[in-house]
């Protein structure tokens with residue numbers, strides 16, 4: 001997404017209303033780029049991400065929505081002001097706002113580390129041998145989604 005920063009004047013922010021695809025996610029951006037002082041530009045916007053993530057445990061696709069506000073100075077290091085690209089800063093912000101851990105459900109069992117079976121779908125003999133462990137009861141708890 002290229003913007004022309006030369007269009008941004010002290011009393012004339014550059015309006016942004018965009019939907020773009022970044023890192024495989026859909027990102028909507030509503031806001032503007034403003035001139036903060038002589039040569040500092042700021043991106044102020046509301047962003048919403050429709051992220052396509054993958055469960056850390058079982059690799060199932062997980063859709064995730066995240067909304068956040070952006071209030072970031074644009075760091076200019078000799079870039080072409082007429083063709084400034086917003087993707088790097090957006091990619092960093094998306095990365096920052098997506099969850100560190102992604103689970104398809106709170107009690108996802110993932111794959112058996114011994115035989116590779118998806119334990120959400122079927123059980124295997126390996127897990128039976130652990131039935132006496134004090135933690136086996138935890139696995140049976142049902143975290144109902146509210």
Ligand SMILES: [Zn+2]
Nearest residue numbers: 055058104108
């Ligand atoms: Zn999962």
Ligand SMILES: [Zn+2]
Nearest residue numbers: 112115124126
């Ligand atoms: Zn197994």
